[in-house]
Amino acid sequence: MRSVTGKESKFDAFVDKLKKESPIHIAKRMDAPKWLPIVIRIAAVIVAFLVCAIVTVFFEPTAFGTFFTEMFRGTFGTERRVINLFWEAAILLLIALAVTPAFKMKFWNIGAEGQVLMGALMSATCIFYLGGKVSEGGLIVLCLLASVVGSAGWTLIPALFKAKWNTNETLFTLMLNYIATALISLVITVWVKSGSGVVGIMPYGHLPKLGGQDYVLNILIVAFVTVLVWVYLKFSKHGYELSVVGESINTAKYIGISVPKVIIRTMIFSGALCGVAGWLLVNGASYTISTTIAGGRGFTAILISWLAHFDPIIMAITSFLVAFMGRGAAQVSTIANIGGSFEDIATSIFFFIIIASEFFVNYKVKFSFSHSKKKVEGETTENTSEDDSSDAEMMSDTSQTTDSEAQTNEIFDESVPELQTCQSSEDRTCDVSTQNKEVTE
């Protein structure tokens, strides 16, 4: 299309000129010191807070100072608030941990919400039918077992389909979320004969309150599971195998790893963790079942897992920050009376800026007003592999290529600089390039 009319080639020439004369130059970071990404991310968090504070001022001109004081009062103001904050972070972390093994394997499971819901439903079912008939301790253990089995079983469905028939797991797991929600609605309709659609607090199967405080036991359980997952991913043979499957299925096959087995095993592990999350939500927090019990955490957790580059320790920090932002913003909006959407706005700003900061982690931006094109080009060729050297060629070639070719080139264009990181680390930028490699094969 671009080559058909002269107008568009003029546009191309214009862009080319712009590129040459632009005072902004973007280049891949090659030799960044190790501390730099950390500094950039900390800076991003600070910027996110500042932007939220400025947004608050839009609604309430006097609220700039209020924003910071209330942010901290809402989260650290009392002992109870601190525990609530840690609990919110813990449950986000647990679900993020649950989705991580599958992501490392490049199994795009976006069904965590539904998997948590199924765990919760199984646990609630045990309480509904067995509450008062078995001992409380026994009931809690039964709930945990049912929840883990229910959730793992639910996760097994897309895993089996993927392993046997190579179905698209993204769509599959997404759709299963809706089915899980509908199942809960159905069960509630059967259980609640008054027709109100509300189960309310069930009097059985409550986890004990350590020190008379809600959620303390829950937080300890999540801490234990976090260590477990960290060891599993980092030191176990299973953990190694699943990252090999994620890197390259052919390599995995070559060294004798059974790919379907690893997919199914990992997904059961993922599902079991979602089951623990569902169990904690029912037996340790809400004592009920509803379609909103997971509250979208299954989706937030995916973001957290990605942002942390699948590292459990960084996930813990990210979950904490997300929980801090949410709870703090709720307090700010209450005190400044700026409406219920503020919590969502603040959390979104936070994610937006943190994700944007990844750009600065991977690229450097130079400002100069002299024609430094040569210099930049020289820098790129110097450091790049053979794939990379095509970058400049393709950019100038696009005016002659057909539409579909141009598209492939665009994909290449994006993937090329990221090939670098692939060799050194196993972060997400690497995934894109290996995927594209597979495509071109």
Place this chain on the structure above:
Amino acid sequence: MKKRILSIVLIVALVATLTIGLAIGLTACNPTEEEYVNPDYSNIKVGFIMLHDPANSTYDKNFYNAMEEVRRGLGLSESQVLYRHTIPEGPECTQAADDLVEEGCNIIFADSFGHETYLLESAKKHPNVQFLHATGTQAHTANQKNFHNAFASIYEGRYLAGVAAGLKLKEMGYGEGKDLGDAPLVGYVGAFPYAEVKSGYTSWFLGVRSIFPKATMKVTFTNSWFDIDLEKGAAEKLIAEKCVLISQHADSLGAPQACEAAGVPNVSYNGSTEATGPNTFIISSRIDWAPYLKYAINCVHTGSQIATDWTGTIATGSVQLTAIGDKVFKDKAAVQKQLDEVRDQFVAGTLHVFDTSKFQAYKKDDKGVIIPDQYYDFTKADHDGYKADVDTDAAFTPDTDVISDGYFHESEYRSAPYFDLDIVGITDLGNYSK
């Protein structure tokens, strides 16, 4: 590179749009002031828990407006009323209530049915704080002195709206000896098949029947309190089933939109929808929560006990009807006059919505399924064994005989409705789904 430049441009555009949007948001509404007598209310601090954001939920907005009216009326400062929006019906409600108590609130109000058990948890922890719960059912059995339920006899408002609907049907040409006949079919979009909704549609239908005793009605449920697509679809389905006039108990503008599009007259709830349906809007009933809030705040102010169950009525100003739609009647004033007459009968206590001589109710089996051709005989001394489920328990056991003096005493044994009879003339189409 092109892509990157484009994305930078897009981001700049996004930020610009956001800024403009925020600026527009700043020029929000400035409601009118009302004059009250102002004693010193500095010992009052209210915490208000809402299910949604009043900015996009008519249900919560109704509460918000009432609270703001009372706040200004009593001369409370903005910092004396704290709002927590978008609080789900889960442990978040307990947390929000605890937060508000820590902020110094001595009255906590929650507006959604599912908040109840979680609000009760917080009430147990803070015996010196008063907890008010709208639409709840458990205060009279919870044995918790600082926990209170409230509702209003909105069935009277719906009955009045039903009368207005009947008068519209008359104008549409229904009547004895006329071509269209005297048995019009009306439709109703319900949320859940729950007592509050059942009480609502039955009272509305009885209002219609006070004009057309042979009228019949079809009901369908969306199983959601707020779903604009479902409500719209359900209304369209009822219109396709030949219902000539529609009403609803669900919080979105779905049904009024469908009615306006099809030119079918509509009776609304929670407030006027005339802006959505200028040609089809008849009237709307709503609960005004201001009288209750004022009462409860005054109780705390003077240190007196708040009623465990408080039911607002037409007389207390809790049951309100909006103005009649501008285009829907030829003689609006005549309709208003007729409604005022019925209204006066309610206030005088001479008219009862659920007069057992005015309807026949089906008997139901153990599973709650209607037994055809078997009706309760309410003239018997024990009212044929019929009992309502007033005291909430896990099995929803019917426990109280609520019929006396020839009528069903709705909202008297507790504030929230418990009318769960299925009366002859109403066909339940079941749940509507896409």
